[in-house]
Amino acid sequence: GQNIDQPTEMTATEGAIVQINCTYQTSGFNGLFWYQQHAGEAPTFLSYNVLDGLEEKGRFSSFLSRSKGYSYLLLKELQMKDSASYLCAVSLRGSSYKLIFGSGTRLLVRP
Amino acid sequence: DTAVSQTPKYLVTQMGNDKSIKCEQNLGHDTMYWYKQDSKKFLKIMFSYNNKELIINETVPNRFSPKSPDKAHLNLHINSLELGDSAVYFCASSQQKGGAGETQYFGPGTRLLVL
Numbered sequence: 001g002q003n004i005d006q007p008t009e010m011t012a013t014e015g016a017i018v019q020i021n022c023t024y025q026t027s028g029f030n031g032l033f034w035y036q037q038h039a040g041e042a043p044t045f046l047s048y049n050v051l052d053g054l055e056e057k058g059r060f061s062s063f064l065s066r067s068k069g070y071s072y073l074l075l076k077e078l079q080m081k082d083s084a085s086y087l088c089a090v091s092l093r094g095s096s097y098k099l100i101f102g103s104g105t106r107l108l109v110r111p
Numbered sequence: 112d113t114a115v116s117q118t119p120k121y122l123v124t125q126m127g128n129d130k131s132i133k134c135e136q137n138l139g140h141d142t143m144y145w146y147k148q149d150s151k152k153f154l155k156i157m158f159s160y161n162n163k164e165l166i167i168n169e170t171v172p173n174r175f176s177p178k179s180p181d182k183a184h185l186n187l188h189i190n191s192l193e194l195g196d197s198a199v200y201f202c203a204s205s206q207q208k209g210g211a212g213e214t215q216y217f218g219p220g221t222r223l224l225v226l
Contacts, residue, residue, distance in 0.1 A: 011153055031214075033214070037152075041219070042115075042201060042217035042219050042220055043154065043201070043217050045215070045216070045218070046216045048214065061212060063164060077126075089154075091213070094113065098159070098167055099156065099215060100156075101153070101154040101155070103151065103153045104145065104152050104153075104154075106152075
């Protein structure tokens with residue numbers, strides 16, 4: 001079966017750094033996505049990793065280790081607007097572009 | 112300018128009714144999806160179409176029937192609505208890229224409440 005685990009909730013302080021972890025056990029791994037979803041809104045794309053290593057994009061970075069089935073999303077210089085849910089999703093090879101989503105991590109940024 | 116649009120945004124209806132949700136994308140993408148997000152915010156794939164052809168059909172009650180009149184539209188019809196169908200339904204689209212790096216773009220969601 002397919003399984004993706006993320007912490008349910010995290011709290012951090014404005015200006016700080018937070019790391020949101022994601023572990024997965026899937027068959028036919030074809031890449032990992034991170035999406036951000038504000039309350040009442042649609043998920044929006046943040047990052048994509050298919051090779052091991054770190055991908056940096058402004059204040060957000062995403063890391064992947066395929067051998068460990070592990071990824072993290074790193075958010076630097078946290079802002080209040082970063083309060084949202086962060087969804088980890090795995091793309092499965094040979095499955096017609098199917099994404100399997102984790103249950104998401106709700107991040108609360110406090111002043 | 113809206114890339115992926117859905118109508119209606121809110122839908123409140125009685126058990127047993129039949130309803131439809133419409134989705135359109137103007138991104139020129141070949142693949143479209145329907146997801147269900149339940150009260151625990153778990154986002155789960157229901158269906159996917161590629162160039163009007165059904166390519167993903169998860170374990171979904173046959174009361175749910177997707178229809179794709181062309182590759183820019185994917186509608187979802189639900190018969191005999193049940194209380195458990197209450198959720199947010201998201202439409203999404205992606206450009207077919209041979210299976211790698213296909214970012215999905217989501218519509219604003221349709222909030223369905225069955226009474």
